[in-house]
Amino acid sequence: MTALAVLPPGADDTQLxxxxxxxxxxxxxxxxxxxxxxxxxxATRIVGRDEAEDVAQDxxxxxxxxxxxxxxxxxxxxxxxxIVHNMSIDARNRRTPIPIDxxxxxxxxxxxxxxxASMLEQHERSDRMALKIRELKPEHRAxxxxxxxxxxxxxxxxxxxxxxxxxVKGRLHRARKELIEALRNNTYDWELPR
Amino acid sequence: xxxxxxxxxxxxxxxxLDELLAEVRSSPVPExxxxxxxxxxxxxxxxxxxxxxxxxxxxxxxxxxxxxxxLGVRHHKHGGDE
Numbered sequence: 001m002t003a004l005a006v007l008p009p010g011a012d013d014t015q016l017x018x019x020x021x022x023x024x025x026x027x028x029x030x031x032x033x034x035x036x037x038x039x040x041x042x043a044t045r046i047v048g049r050d051e052a053e054d055v056a057q058d059x060x061x062x063x064x065x066x067x068x069x070x071x072x073x074x075x076x077x078x079x080x081x082x083i084v085h086n087m088s089i090d091a092r093n094r095r096t097p098i099p100i101d102x103x104x105x106x107x108x109x110x111x112x113x114x115x116x117a118s119m120l121e122q123h124e125r126s127d128r129m130a131l132k133i134r135e136l137k138p139e140h141r142a143x144x145x146x147x148x149x150x151x152x153x154x155x156x157x158x159x160x161x162x163x164x165x166x167x168v169k170g171r172l173h174r175a176r177k178e179l180i181e182a183l184r185n186n187t188y189d190w191e192l193p194r
Numbered sequence: 195x196x197x198x199x200x201x202x203x204x205x206x207x208x209x210x211l212d213e214l215l216a217e218v219r220s221s222p223v224p225e226x227x228x229x230x231x232x233x234x235x236x237x238x239x240x241x242x243x244x245x246x247x248x249x250x251x252x253x254x255x256x257x258x259x260x261x262x263x264x265l266g267v268r269h270h271k272h273g274g275d276e
Contacts, residue, residue: 003230023241024263025234025237025238027229028234028237028250029234029237032229032230032233032234033230036226036229036230037223037225040223040224040226040229041223042226044223045223049223049224051228052223053224053229056226056229057232057233057236058201060233061237061240062235064233064240065240071239079255098216122217125217126214126217126218126220126221127213127221129215129217129218130218130221133218141243148212148219149215149218150217154228156271176208176211177207179211180207180208183210183211183214189214190210191210
């Protein structure tokens with residue numbers, strides 16, 4: 001998009017948000033480009049690959065229309081990820097019980113060409129793990145994704161999930177325990193005495 | 195509120211979980227290269243529709259207010275004639 005050229009190079013989020021609120025779509029486009037990958041990643045890890053792109057698109061559009069209500073009290077990224085988080089949880093809640101199927105799309109992109117056995121094994125183990133994560137309670141899953149997979153700070157997670165930091169830590173602890181318990185029943189991946 | 199155990203309280207199961215989570219972290223997530231274009235196109239379209247709707251609403255409101263004012267004036271006039 002040529003309009004991006006008129007944006008100041010290295011414009012920070014505050015500048016881009018201000019311009020997007022004034023109707024500059026190229027500024028909004030720059031924000032989307034900046035956070036698209038993380039938005040898709042978080043959505044994928046909460047709702048799964050099949051729905052992630054739709055959730056990501058809806059969340060970004062909702063963010064666009066909600067920009068006038070963004071007061072800048074929290075960083076734009078936290079505000080955006082709160083929308084992604086809420087819409088991912090809503091999408092998950094709307095769905096009927098989780099189809100636990102090892103062919104749930106997560107293995108669909110394994111290329112036909114031969115891969116080293118260890119890589120293939122790791123890929124499959126990672127797919128099974130992703131499914132186990134999606135079986136966690138939604139509030140536990142979100143915190144685990146944001147902390148252990150996205151590496152976000154507790155205060156950021158508290159803002160995104162609109163939960164006190166103490167509860168975030170508690171949820172993370174329970175999520176990990178829940179996951180360990182689920183993995184203990186999976187002798188393929190756990191590899192520790194049960 | 196229970197918290198994540200501090201590092202010295204860690205059990206082998208925490209380490210194993212972290213290994214498995216690290217694999218998930220490093221596994222590729224789907225790329226959505228055209229997502230930006232789709233979102234911006236939809237935002238432009240929706241903003242246009244919203245603009246048109248707001249204009250239509252403004253016109254309808256103005257017409258309604260005009261008619262209301264005219265009727266009010268006539269009603270007032272009739273009331274005054276009596």
